[in-house]
Amino acid sequence: MKAVLFFTTNAGMKNEREKPFWELLFFFTLGLMIATWLLPLLYWNSLPDIIPTHFNGHGDVDGTGSKYFLFLIPFVGTGSYSLLVYLAKRPDLWHKYHISPFRSNRSTRGTALLLEVVGFLCATMFFFLQYMFIDAARIGRTPGYFWIFWIFIALFLVGLPLLMGFMTAAKRPNE
Numbered sequence: 652m653k654a655v656l657f658f659t660t661n662a663g664m665k666n667e668r669e670k671p672f673w674e675l676l677f678f679f680t681l682g683l684m685i686a687t688w689l690l691p692l693l694y695w696n697s698l699p700d701i702i703p704t705h706f707n708g709h710g711d712v713d714g715t716g717s718k719y720f721l722f723l724i725p726f727v728g729t730g731s732y733s734l735l736v737y738l739a740k741r742p743d744l745w746h747k748y749h750i751s752p753f754r755s756n757r758s759t760r761g762t763a764l765l766l767e768v769v770g771f772l773c774a775t776m777f778f779f780l781q782y783m784f785i786d787a788a789r790i791g792r793t794p795g796y797f798w799i800f801w802i803f804i805a806l807f808l809v810g811l812p813l814l815m816g817f818m819t820a821a822k823r824p825n826e
Contacts, residue, residue, distance in 0.1 A: 680767075683777075683778045684725070687724065687728055687774070688725040690778075690785055691721035691722060695718070697789060698718045698721075700717065701715050701717065701718070702717075702721070702784060702785075702787070702788035703784060703788060704716040712787065712792075720784075724777055724781045731770075736770070738766060739766045768811075772811075775803070779803065
């Protein structure tokens with residue numbers, strides 16, 4: 652069965668050797684999104700009716716709500732990923748300026764790949780949050796691995812701008 656990539660296409664690949672990595676990333680992202688939907692169902696009977704829904708910067712619970720809140724997380728995660736897919740498939744929405752055909756193809760490919768990485772990071776973050784909310788509800792306190800959340804924040808605030816900078820500064824052939 653041939654994988655269908657939402658973001659990248661065969662034309663977007665520099666060569667066929669890149670394709671398996673992006674297919675693997677897509678399937679891993681898809682698996683994380685499915686797991687985010689399944690987690691509340693797996694733990695539903697062991698959860699209290701009121702669960703933690705928000706943590707402050709120190710990891711202390713400062714918001715609670717119904718356990719039905721756990722279905723909002725995968726809904727928002729799937730919606731975010733769907734929006735990224737839509738944007739990657741519609742470069743006319745974010746390519747409003749005129750550039751040469753060579754740069755247009757290269758820029759479109761680079762942006763689509765960046766959106767794929769962002770989609771993976773979003774799916775990973777929503778899975779982590781879902782698991783953390785469920786674990787906090789089950790053990791009755793903030794899990795000891797709360798600090799991992801700050802790694803996601805750093806990846807989005809520092810890692811993505813760096814990646815975008817590297818993509819922009821990559822050597823460009825003469826036109």
